[in-house]
Amino acid sequence: MSDPLLRTDSVTKRFGKLTAVSDVSLSIPEGGISSIIGPNGAGKTTLFNLFTGKHAPTEGSIEFRGEEIGGLSPHEIVSRGIVRSYQITNFFSELSALENVRLATQADRTGFGPDDFLRHHASLSDAADEAEAVLERVGLLDVADQTAANLAYGQRRHLEIGIALATDPDLLLMDEPTAGMGPEQTNATVSLIEDIAEDATVVLIEHDMDIVMNVSERIAVMNKGELIARGTPAEISENEAVQRAYLGGE
Ligand SMILES: Nc1ncnc2c1ncn2[C@@H]1O[C@H](COP(=O)(O)OP(=O)(O)OP(=O)(O)O)[C@@H](O)[C@H]1O
Ligand SMILES: [Mg+2]
Known part of the structure; x- marks a missing residue:
């Protein structure tokens, strides 16, 4: 396997006593669509904020193309080709x-x-x-x-x-790009995301499971700051820890 485009090693972000991202080690390969899912407050957006330099990790590292980017300024990170499409x-x-x-x-x-x-x-x-x-x-x-x-x-x-x-961008981070859209606009946006992923790597945070299961090559699941599962859509839909997290039982 080729080297990942983006890799985190035990990355953690604390806000005071709250651990928003806890010891997450994750690899994003180059190309296609990877999704990050998880219940509200799981730490998904905070993970993006670490990737884009909005926050510096409290612990752990983030490498992009094998170089450490954790704690760099947003400007430096954009200049390396990591760009975010804003939720706001x-x-x-x-x-x-x-x-x-x-x-x-x-x-x-x-x-x-x-x-x-x-x-x-x-x-x-x-x-x-x-x-x-x-x-x-x-x-x-x-x-x-x-x-x-x-x-x-x-x-x-x-x-x-x-x-x-x-x-x-080489890596486009999209945080809930279809939020608040009707079905028709959602379809148009999903087609656009698939088109973008033809020549860039896309990481998608998305709550709509139909979209996630249809477009993702691989999925990472977070719950309460932790990475609880990684796999293909088929693997994730059968994963019991994921089902428990979504039922609020864990
Ligand atoms: N700047 C901040 N200061 C303090 N706490 C924060 C900050 N940003 C996020 N948090 C907290 O970190 C936790 C994770 O939040 P985050 O926004 O990353 O979750 P999320 O998975 O994106 O949730 P959602 O699906 O609702 O968007 C939450 O408890 C949130 O209140
Ligand atoms: Mg969020």
Whole structure:
């Protein structure tokens, strides 16, 4: 087997007395969709926050492509190709969909200083083309000129995914991307996630079991901060510890 893209080794995050993520050792291979599931408060979002640099681990390590990233700043982590699509709205409401994505496209992963201005200026029209391509991919080209504030809920969620895609991530972390969507929009979003996973690695936190079982190559299950099971959808659906966790018996 090839080396994992992302690997945690006994990673722990405490908030005061509460252990939100407890001694989790997990490997995410490159490519496809891996899902993290578990009851409310299991520590899923906190694990993402450790991956993105929002929180530093209290203990343990996180490696991306074999290099330690635990405790790096969010900016440094994005520059390595780990990007998150936000559960909360993360765009400029007064700017159009196109402008939002264009800003993200222009935000060079490695950052740029004044010396880069000319090079950057020359690439502005490339950025506009790229932004249109991203909007097409997330199904928003026909509303490119509408302000983000005027988009429908599902469209705003797709805009957030577009903003994440604009930085060309190697690893895209998606926290409940279909939350609050109706069936039709959910289907569109699931298709989009599968499309993204063709050329990036996706880690999905998702409560909808139909989606999880259909799209995931592998699933990790958390409960009360701990990793309680890992396996294929078939293995996880038969796992007794998982069933107990969801019944609240453990
Ligand atoms: N910044 C924080 N400060 C203090 N406690 C926190 C913080 N973030 C999360 N927690 C706590 O850590 C635990 C795990 O929360 P987390 O948000 O990771 O769960 P989750 O699995 O994402 O749940 P949900 O499915 O409801 O989104 C919870 O008890 C939560 O209250
Ligand atoms: Mg959460």
